[in-house]
Amino acid sequence: MLRYTWKRILTGILSLFVLVTVTFFLVRLIPGSPFRQGGVSEQVVETIEQEYGLNEPVLTQYFSYIGNVLRGDLGVSYQDPATRVTEIIARAWPVTASIGITALAVSVLLGTGLGILRAVTKRRFVRELISAGGMLAAGIPGFAAAILLLLVFSVKLKWLPASGLLSPAHYILPVTALSLYPAAMIARLVGNTLDSELQKDYVLFARAKGIGKWQIIFTHALKNAYLPVLNYIGPASASLLTGSFVIESIFTIPGLGREFVGSITNRDYTLILGLTVFMGAVVIIVNLLTDLLCAWLDPQTRRAYKKAGDSAK
Structure with missing residues (x-):
């Protein structure tokens, strides 16, 4: 596991380095200057660019920026x-994170609950209703979900506020819009994997011993069924935590998404790169x-890495 952990950390650092490098050179390809606005003279623009080092060769700017990043300086x-x-x-970031964490919690709880219900219910109508709702x-x-929710609950019914994050009520619409897709995917994954787990021998053996259905589900089956779900929750949670640019724009939320869109519009190179x-x-x-959590929870994964480490010795 230790070897796998270091490998994943080094892969992450390399991925971040590639991301920064590609973004740096793509930003430099944007036509125009971030200071050429409001009728500023060419001489003033050149002076400002010289002050920020934008008149230097691109490679010089790149290595200078990388050095600053390594020192924790993202510029002004x-x-x-x-x-x-x-x-x-x-x-x-706290604004975007508060929405993302709330949407993640709603997605996991709602998706897991619906997935369990779909796997254990005997009613065909309920199973089909959950499947159809998830597909929708x-x-x-x-x-589209954000706009629809906004039109219905803010404009038409006037039940919920349409913009900002001034109270708990302001979270309902953006969190709902962000949660729909991940909740549907989690419900589908939990339903399919749990349904498969409940057919396995260890579950049948537990039932033969007289263990209750819900105890079997929450103590044994759900843990095994949740491994594929965790593989999905990772990228989904990362997406939710970094914010949805469109959702933040629709609901006028002052988060990372709005800052990122504004930085591109204004050609604010350092802000684009920093974000x-x-x-x-x-x-x-x-x-x-x-x-790492998936590898720790999965015994087969732990054994595979242990064997790999032993063979390397």
Whole structure:
């Protein structure tokens, strides 16, 4: 396991390095200058670019930026030189994370509950209703669900607020829009895998010993059935935690998504790169933790890595 952990960590670092490198050179391909706005003269633009080192060769800028990143310095925003990129991230990240964590919790709880119900119920109507609802939820794009929820519950019925995050009620619509697809996928995975687990010999043996159905499900079957679900929850949680740009734009939420869209519009190179580095790191860390958790929970995986380590010796 230790060998596997180090391998995954090194892979994550390499992935982040590639992401930063590709993003850096793609940003430099954006036409125009971040300072060429509002009728600023060419001489002033050149002076500002020289101050920020944008007149130097691209490779020089690249190595300088990588060195700053390794020291934890993501630079200052070109549009607001008095504000550092880390300050913008520190301000916007809690907003995005609060929505993402809430949506993740709702997705896991709702999806797991519906998946268990689909696997254990004897009523065909209930199984088909859950399957049909999951297909419908998974088939609706997030932005379409957000707009539909906004029109119905904010504009038409006026039950819920339409923008901002000023109260718990403001979370309901964006969290619902974000949760629909992952909840549907989790319900499908849990339902299919749990249904398969309940047919295995160890479950039949437990039933023969007189162990209750729900005890078998929550003590034995669900743990084994949840391994494929964890493989999905990892990337899904990373996506939710880094925010949905469209959802944040629709509900006017001051999170990372809005900052990222604004940075691209304004050609704010350092902010684009800083947000990319941060969100890439979050995605890599969440996926790493998920992989390690799956490897720890799966006995076959642990044995495989132990044998690999023994053979290497």
